Amino acid sequence: MSYYFCIIGSRDNPLFELEFGTSKQGGDGIARFPPEARQLNPFVLHASLDVVEEVQWINPQMYLKRIDHFGSSQVSCFLTPTSTKFLLLHLPHPPNTSPSLQNHGQNPHMFPPYASYTTSAPSSSLLTRASATGGAGNAATIPTNPASPQAEEAVRLFFTEIFEVWVKSIMNPFQSINKTLSSPVFKSRVLTAGKKFL
Amino acid sequence: MAAAKAARVGEEVWKTRIDKVNAELVTLTYGTVVAQLCNDYDSNYVEVNKQLDKMGYNIGMRLIEDYFAKSGSQRCANFKETAEAISKIGFKIFLNITPVVSNWSPDGKQFTLTFEENPLADFVELPDDGKAQDELWFSNILTGILRGALEMVQMQIEAHFTSDVLRGDETTEMRVTLLRYMDDELPPDDE
Numbered sequence: 435m436s437y438y439f440c441i442i443g444s445r446d447n448p449l450f451e452l453e454f455g456t457s458k459q460g461g462d463g464i465a466r467f468p469p470e471a472r473q474l475n476p477f478v479l480h481a482s483l484d485v486v487e488e489v490q491w492i493n494p495q496m497y498l499k500r501i502d503h504f505g506s507s508q509v510s511c512f513l514t515p516t517s518t519k520f521l522l523l524h525l526p527h528p529p530n531t532s533p534s535l536q537n538h539g540q541n542p543h544m545f546p547p548y549a550s551y552t553t554s555a556p557s558s559s560l561l562t563r564a565s566a567t568g569g570a571g572n573a574a575t576i577p578t579n580p581a582s583p584q585a586e587e588a589v590r591l592f593f594t595e596i597f598e599v600w601v602k603s604i605m606n607p608f609q610s611i612n613k614t615l616s617s618p619v620f621k622s623r624v625l626t627a628g629k630k631f632l
Numbered sequence: 633m634a635a636a637k638a639a640r641v642g643e644e645v646w647k648t649r650i651d652k653v654n655a656e657l658v659t660l661t662y663g664t665v666v667a668q669l670c671n672d673y674d675s676n677y678v679e680v681n682k683q684l685d686k687m688g689y690n691i692g693m694r695l696i697e698d699y700f701a702k703s704g705s706q707r708c709a710n711f712k713e714t715a716e717a718i719s720k721i722g723f724k725i726f727l728n729i730t731p732v733v734s735n736w737s738p739d740g741k742q743f744t745l746t747f748e749e750n751p752l753a754d755f756v757e758l759p760d761d762g763k764a765q766d767e768l769w770f771s772n773i774l775t776g777i778l779r780g781a782l783e784m785v786q787m788q789i790e791a792h793f794t795s796d797v798l799r800g801d802e803t804t805e806m807r808v809t810l811l812r813y814m815d816d817e818l819p820p821d822d823e
Contacts, residue, residue, distance in 0.1 A: 602755055603755075603757075605656075605659075605660065605754075605755035606663070606755050606756055606757050607660065607663025607664050607666060607667040607755075607756060608663075608667050608670070608756070608757065608758065608759045609757070616760060617757050617760070618760075619757055
């Protein structure tokens with residue numbers, strides 16, 4: 435699983451972005467987005483803001499769960515009370531392998547090139563591959579199937595942790611609200627949270 | 633011995649005679665002041681340090697009266713006793729911290745205050761402009777407070793920070809030097 439995490443301010447302005455990979459199942463924490471996906475990711479997240487706007491007033495929770503998908507990429511959202519959005523895009527694939535390699539043999543001309551456009555659940559080939567390599571159990575489902583309750587719970591814990599460190603960061607008097615978060619401390623805290631939960 | 637007594641007094645006064653306020657209020661207020669100064673002086677951090685010291689000086693001159701009124705402590709016999717009183721009574725009753733007094737110079741006129749915690753600097757990360765890390769002493773108001781307070785009780789001191797965890801140092805330390813005791817001097821042109 436590769437992750438692309440982004441914080442969007444209350445005026446839909448990007449404040450922070452970070453790519454990382456899963457650390458579960460022996461993953462090395464490195465994001466393996468295909469080059470095309472890396473360019474698309476910000477657009478995918480931006481597009482999902484429309485969905486956030488739709489659900490934000492009907493859902494009393496801060497954690498809005500999975501709100502959108504594009505190809506096999508899923509987007510989860512956490513909305514703070516001041517309308518700052520934490521968006522997490524997850525692209526499922528077994529740890530330490532590149533997703534583009536797997537799909538290459540099947541259909542090199544598929545768009546988006548790294549996954550099928552139609553399903554929100556991961557393709558069966560991914561699932562079988564994961565269970566073959568990673569074995570069964572709770573941990574196996576997190577990096578391969580973002581729809582599973584375990585994965586949703588993991589993302590919730592991740593967001594809750596981020597919320598906490600984010601609050602600490604914006605309490606810094608030198609940090610302007612709704613300005614880019616460039617603090618290296620915050621970045622490393624996000625990475626730690628990613629390592630811990632995802 | 634003096635240290636133990638000072639610690640007892642500090643603890644007692646802190647518990648019984650001090651109005652408490654929310655820590656975030658203090659932290660955010662002070663942080664805003666420093667950030668605003670940095671803004672106003674266009675990130676001229678040397679000048680910001682100076683202004684903070686000046687503000688502290690003005691606070692210290694008043695605070696010393698409050699200190700004696702609340703603590704009821706007596707004149708200190710020597711500078712070592714003064715140092716203990718600063719750490720264990722002064723900082724205790726106003727900030728609820730007791731910086732460690734150490735590293736005395738042989739002549740007993742210089743010591744180091746090591747701040748294990750610093751309520752003024754919670755949440756703070758210095759601006760990442762390549763300058764603040766080397767030039768800004770975020771808590772510099774404290775040096776001014778000590779200078780102002782001690783000047784009102786006939787001690788001329790010099791105080792400056794030598795390290796700060798905000799800059800990535802291991803500890804936050806302030807060096808305090810006694811310059812002289814000011815004995816009932818006449819004002820300069822009062823002949």
